[in-house]
Each structure stands twice: as C-alpha cells, then as structure tokens.
Amino acid sequence: AETHYHEFVIQATPVKRLCRTHSTITVNGQFPGPTLEVRDGDSLVIKAINQARYNITLHWHGVRQLRNPWADGPVYVTQCPIQPGATYTYRFTIQNQEGTLWWHAHSQWLRATVYGALIIYPRLGKPYPFPMPKREFPVLLGEWWDRNPMDVLKLALFTGAAPNVSDAYTINGQPGDLYRCSSKETTVFPVGAGETILLRIINAALEQELFFSVANHMLTVVAADAAYTKPFTTNVIMISPGQTTNVLLTANQAPGRYYMAARAYQTAQNAAFDNTTTTAILQYKSAPCGGKKGQPASTPILPSLPAFNDTATATAFTAQFRSPWKVKVPLQVDENLFFTVGLGLINCSRPSPRCQGPNGTRFTTSINNVSFVLPRANSLMQAYYQNMPGVFTTDFPPSPPIKFDYTGNVSRGLWQPVKATKLYKLKYGSQVQIVMQDTSIVTTEDHPMHLHGYQFAVVGMGFGNFDARRDTPKFNLVDPPMRNTIGTPPGGWVAIRFVADNPGVWLMHCHLDSHLIWGLAMSFLVENGVGELQTVQPPPLDLPRC
Ligand code: C2O
Structure with missing residues (x-):
C-alpha cells in the first residue's frame, strides 16, 4: 500500500462562467478541485492550507474513517474550522472500500465550488467484477451561481426564505453549450468506436437531485457510493446530492457527437428550482470534431430526460439497486x-x-x-x-x-x-x-x-x-x-x-x-x-x- 501526499491550497481564484468572471474559492486554483486516485489500502495525507477569507473544513464523503473521526471534517462536529491563514493535515487510510467517492468542503456553502473526485481502485492485482473498461472518466455534476454562493446563503439565512436557485448546472465545472458564453469550454469525453468506458458520476450539486442520460447510449449501473451493485441497464439515472453512480457505456452507435445531459429532479411542490439542462459531449474519435474542414461541427442530439417531477421514473430506477452478492445485514435489531x-x-x-x-x-x-x-x-x-x-x-x-x-x-x-x-x-x-x-x-x-x-x-x-x-x-x-x-x-x-x-x-x-x-x-x-x-x-x- 502507498501513501499519497497532497497540498490543498484553499484560495480565491478568478473563474469565468456564464460570461462573467467571479472570485471563486478553489483548491489549488482548480475548479472542480483535484481528482484523488488511490487504491484500497492506501493512505492519504492532505495538508489543507487555508488562504481564503472564510473558515473551512474538508470532508471525504463516504470514507469510513474507522476509529478516526478526526479526519472526517464536518465543521463543529468532528473538528473546529481551519481559520484563514491556518492549516490542518487530514490523515486517513482507505480500509476495504473501492469505487467512486468524493471530497468537499463541509462548512457553510463552500462546497459549491470546493469539491473533487476520490477514485479508489481495487488493491493491486484485484480486478473489477466486470470487464475492464477501456477508459474511465469522473463526471462531476454541480451547480453554479452568478453570485458568490456564500452571499446567497447569508441572504437566505437572514431572510428565512429559500435560497436563490442556481444559475446553471455543470458537468466537470462547465455549464455546457446550452448556456450563454459556455459552448467553447463544454466538457468533451473522447471515446473510440466500440470501446466500453466507465463513467464515475458524482452529484456534487448543493440543492438538486438530477436526472442524467446520454443520447442514444444505454448505461449499465455497476456500483454506487463505493459499493458494487448487481449490474442493470437503463437509459437514464437519477442521482441525489452526495451519491455516486458508476456506469459502463459502450460506444456502439454511429461515430459522431452525442450529448450527455443532466437536469433537475424536483419533488417539492411549488419550490423554485433551476429547470435548465447542462451538457457535455461524448465524442467518437473517428468523428471529426469540427466537422469537415471549414464546416461547423455537427450539433449533437440531446437525450430525452424525464420531466422534473417524474417521481415514478426516479423511484423505479432506485428500486433496481441490489448488491451483487449476499451482504452482511443485521438480522436482529438492538x-x-x-x-x-x-x-x-x-x-x-x-x-x-x-x-x-x-x-x-x-x-x-x-x-x-x-x-x-x-x-x-x-x-x-x-x-x-x-x-x-x-x-x-x-x-x-x-x-x-x-x-x-x-x-x-x-x-x-x-x-x-x-x-x-x-x-x-x-x-x-x-x-x-x-x-x-x-x-x-x-x-x-x-x-x-x-x-x-x-x-x-x-x-x-x-x-x-x-x-x-x-x-x-x-x-x-x-x-x-x-x-x-x-x-x-x-x-x-x-x-x-x-x-x-x-x-x-x-x-x-x-x-x-x-x-x-x-x-x-x-x-x-x-x-x-x-x-x-x-x-x-x-x-x-x-x-x-x-
Ligand atoms: Cu456531511 Cu457529503 O456530507
């Protein structure tokens, strides 16, 4: 097993989204933050250096932290905040967990922009319980506000009303080309024709459950929250904030460009929410990305996503989850x-x-x-x-x-x-x-x-x-x-x-x-x-x- 050392400098960074540049709290200037890649059994040593003007803590969402609550991170629960100018080193070991987890700030609303993927590969020599995918991609779903999310929160806390809804959803930090000033930076996932790839989907949105789908392609769910699942195939997934879902996708369609898209699943009646759609592009390598020379790129087709209030689809999806094998469940309850x-x-x-x-x-x-x-x-x-x-x-x-x-x-x-x-x-x-x-x-x-x-x-x-x-x-x-x-x-x-x-x-x-x-x-x-x-x-x- 290895030990991975990282420095996470928490700092204000100019980030341009939706035509405007905002001073955004990031880790190491990156938004979303760095992806951590480890194997089961490895240890992490992450020195968090707070150069921002807010108190902050970091949480490793889903890591069990056995006997080690000190590294868990929720503010005022397991630790006091890291104050501006201060540092704290999170030290923990992954013990019998593999799959996709993530990390995020766990104080006030800083996790709006302070988050990243935590990928745990199996121990060396241990295969996945499914055929090895050709490529793997983290797919972080998030929300973006035109205003400082901390101000949105402050206003909500002061007025006692619901907070302003976000101005865009994002995939790997990018709203995608259905939003203003966003098409050039749309996230692109390259794939070879015939390849099977693994998407590690993470819902990092603050306030919104999301439907996610890829045009013309089926998704085979193989894991969720760092636990394998009995594989099942679907054309749409519903994912709640905090959850992760690993899906396999086989590029078995005509070489071209296909949208992957996410949009709200909203169950509270009369609640305001953002009804827009974020997109990224699944790009077959054999398809020319800009179309033929001098021609505009072909417009990808959008997947059809369920209506925002389609509880039946969301429920039917969630009901399909099983462990792939018998698991230890307490049979008696104390x-x-x-x-x-x-x-x-x-x-x-x-x-x-x-x-x-x-x-x-x-x-x-x-x-x-x-x-x-x-x-x-x-x-x-x-x-x-x-x-x-x-x-x-x-x-x-x-x-x-x-x-x-x-x-x-x-x-x-x-x-x-x-x-x-x-x-x-x-x-x-x-x-x-x-x-x-x-x-x-x-x-x-x-x-x-x-x-x-x-x-x-x-x-x-x-x-x-x-x-x-x-x-x-x-x-x-x-x-x-x-x-x-x-x-x-x-x-x-x-x-x-x-x-x-x-x-x-x-x-x-x-x-x-x-x-x-x-x-x-x-x-x-x-x-x-x-x-x-x-x-x-x-x-x-x-x-x-x-
Ligand atoms: Cu208490 Cu993902 O957090």
Whole structure:
C-alpha cells in the first residue's frame, strides 16, 4: 500500500462562467478541485492550507474513517474550522472500500465550488467484477451561481426564505453549450468506436437531485457510493446530492457527437428550482470534431430526460439497486429508530425582514422535531473526547414526540421544532435500524440522507406512512444495496440497517444544503468498545482549535 501526499491550497481564484468572471474559492486554483486516485489500502495525507477569507473544513464523503473521526471534517462536529491563514493535515487510510467517492468542503456553502473526485481502485492485482473498461472518466455534476454562493446563503439565512436557485448546472465545472458564453469550454469525453468506458458520476450539486442520460447510449449501473451493485441497464439515472453512480457505456452507435445531459429532479411542490439542462459531449474519435474542414461541427442530439417531477421514473430506477452478492445485514435489531425528516416553518409573530418565508414565516427543518444546532466554541467530538460538559446532551428522541399521519393533511401548528444539540448514543457493536419518514408538514420532498462514518444496507423503501407490521416482513435482508446516501422518497420512507462498529461522533443529515443549515441533521455518539481496536484514536496534534 502507498501513501499519497497532497497540498490543498484553499484560495480565491478568478473563474469565468456564464460570461462573467467571479472570485471563486478553489483548491489549488482548480475548479472542480483535484481528482484523488488511490487504491484500497492506501493512505492519504492532505495538508489543507487555508488562504481564503472564510473558515473551512474538508470532508471525504463516504470514507469510513474507522476509529478516526478526526479526519472526517464536518465543521463543529468532528473538528473546529481551519481559520484563514491556518492549516490542518487530514490523515486517513482507505480500509476495504473501492469505487467512486468524493471530497468537499463541509462548512457553510463552500462546497459549491470546493469539491473533487476520490477514485479508489481495487488493491493491486484485484480486478473489477466486470470487464475492464477501456477508459474511465469522473463526471462531476454541480451547480453554479452568478453570485458568490456564500452571499446567497447569508441572504437566505437572514431572510428565512429559500435560497436563490442556481444559475446553471455543470458537468466537470462547465455549464455546457446550452448556456450563454459556455459552448467553447463544454466538457468533451473522447471515446473510440466500440470501446466500453466507465463513467464515475458524482452529484456534487448543493440543492438538486438530477436526472442524467446520454443520447442514444444505454448505461449499465455497476456500483454506487463505493459499493458494487448487481449490474442493470437503463437509459437514464437519477442521482441525489452526495451519491455516486458508476456506469459502463459502450460506444456502439454511429461515430459522431452525442450529448450527455443532466437536469433537475424536483419533488417539492411549488419550490423554485433551476429547470435548465447542462451538457457535455461524448465524442467518437473517428468523428471529426469540427466537422469537415471549414464546416461547423455537427450539433449533437440531446437525450430525452424525464420531466422534473417524474417521481415514478426516479423511484423505479432506485428500486433496481441490489448488491451483487449476499451482504452482511443485521438480522436482529438492538436499536429500532424511527426518524421523521422534513421541512417546517417557524411562525413569526409580526412581519420582519427576517421572516420572508411563505406567509411571513421562516423555514426550518428537523429530525424528530429537533432542529440540529451546531456548537460554536467546540466540536462535538472534541467535547466528547475531553469530557467537556454543556456542549451537547444525549437525549435525542428515538422517535417523534407526536404520533400522527405524517404524509396526510396535517396541521403544522402541531409541528414546531425545538432547536437543540442532541446526540443519540449507540453502544459499540449494536445493530441499528433507522426508518426515515418524510413528512408533509410544509410539502413532501425527497431528502437524500447521508450518514458519516458508515455504509448502510438499504433494506426497504415505500410511499405513505411506514407501517412496521406490514412493511418489515418485506425488507430485503439478503442482497440490499450498501450506500452512504439514500433518498427518503417524497411522502414516503426508507429503512436502513448497520452495525455501530465505528466509534466516534458521526453526523447524519440531508445532503440538500439548505436543509442541512436549517437543521435537518443529528449526530450519533458511538461509544468505544473493548480494547484498542474498538476505541477512537487520539486526536492529531494539529487539530484546529476554535
Ligand atoms: Cu457529503 Cu456531511 O456530507
């Protein structure tokens, strides 16, 4: 196994998109940031040097960080921010994971531009469980704002309204040629006729689930979130923020230029969103890129993408995921948790510039009616490790305090979340089930839920209210997909299981960033087990102080 050393200089860089140049926070001047390529078993040493004017942290999304929460990165959860002018070195090892993951900033809205791919190849000599592709490409889907995303966030936090929607979606940082001033820089993926290539698709968008498709070409899904899947073929994928999907594509069409495109999958009714399409070009090498000499390049054809509200297609796609083999799923459950996830509104007693949400309210989000509040003077992990009192409590409710029809016509007067920093304690090795239930308090919505430090089995999913007696017997405990991010269907529920074998404080949250900042998050405190191998490692000496 190798150790890979990198310096990540976080800095403001002029970046031109949509006809205008913006001062953009980047890593090493690159947008998207550098692609990390490692093998399973390798170690990474990444020195983050903050030369920007914002506090920042970096997160290695999906890396399990066994016994090593200090390298996980969510701000005020496992570390204090790296302040302007400061540095922090993330040190971690990939342990029995392979596939596509990614990294991103995990403080405020900096991940809008601070992100990149993390590619984990199998150990030396170990093949993929599918024929070796001829080429591989990371395909990072993102969002671009004409304004500084940090200002968009600040305004939303101040007014209590939804943030401004983005001005473009992007593929590898480029909006593509359907947007103004973008055609020259459109991302091009070269392919030889007859070749099979692997696309490592990552949804790095802040706020948007996306449909993705390539004109005239079928996609064979072979992995997601750094776990292999039983291969299945589709012409369109749906991918939630945080998720990765590896697909094989065979260039078996007439040599030419074909668009690959991504567009919103939007489930919240009446919510504003960007309805535009980002494109890149799949370019057969044998097809002349500029057409014949002196002739304009042929215009590629667009794939047909589902309508923005096509929940049926999105659901049918997600339902096809299986592990390619039997996986270890807890059959018995020690901790049976039921979490409501959803949007809420805080009533404002009088009109105020801070209450510009629907009908003069402010948006909020919660899990079990607790809207997660981050500490400011410490990280939860440091507070726990050093036995600091008063930073958090461990009374996170295992199910919501009010029982009713979550997806029915309910009065939101019943649903006023409390703001608190509550953790849920898990004994080392306990077998955990969480059913996450979307609510319709404001509107139903697909919430991509991400758990740090773990990969979980997605054992069940459905619409309406979860009914344990009816739904539990139907769980897939044989070959469920293993993931780190899964959408709670709009007006539905999803059930996951995992063994709490990674001690530390681990954040779980909605990967739609406005929902995260409004409080759709909670943290688990997984206690140490017995002996060194079940105990959190000591913190690194350069761990930032608040
Ligand atoms: Cu990809 Cu908590 O994040």
